[in-house]
Amino acid sequence: MADRSLDALLPHVAEMAKTFLAACEKAGISTVVSCTYRTDEEQAALYAQGRTTPGRIVTDARAGQSLHNVRRALDVYPLVNGKLCGNESAEEIALWQKMGALGEAAGFEWAGRWVHFREFPHFQFKG
Numbered sequence: 001m002a003d004r005s006l007d008a009l010l011p012h013v014a015e016m017a018k019t020f021l022a023a024c025e026k027a028g029i030s031t032v033v034s035c036t037y038r039t040d041e042e043q044a045a046l047y048a049q050g051r052t053t054p055g056r057i058v059t060d061a062r063a064g065q066s067l068h069n070v071r072r073a074l075d076v077y078p079l080v081n082g083k084l085c086g087n088e089s090a091e092e093i094a095l096w097q098k099m100g101a102l103g104e105a106a107g108f109e110w111a112g113r114w115v116h117f118r119e120f121p122h123f124q125f126k127g
């Protein structure tokens, strides 16, 4: 089970995350953090999913390659009517973009802009 606590992040990244989430709240966006720190073993299991184990492919980062493994990334979902926001409708995409911009304003790189393996919930700080 991946860690969901901001305290599992590097201290300065945790501070950025608090600023980011406070900005979301101020903008009227409720959020849920689904993952912060992930061990190399958890990353390896996630990478195997859809490749050598059942399920769909959810990452292209091997163990040690994800910034979750070095406490510099968090996955955050906006809530819509109490449920995690999807990424199908124009309204959903607009909500992600609003949240992505707030994450970027707090200093994060937002994976919602990535062309290869775009991930709306993923925010990271390389430092």
Ligand SMILES: [Zn+2]
Residues within 6 Å of the ligand: 035, 068, 073, 074, 075, 119, 121, 122, 123
């Ligand atoms: Zn992530």
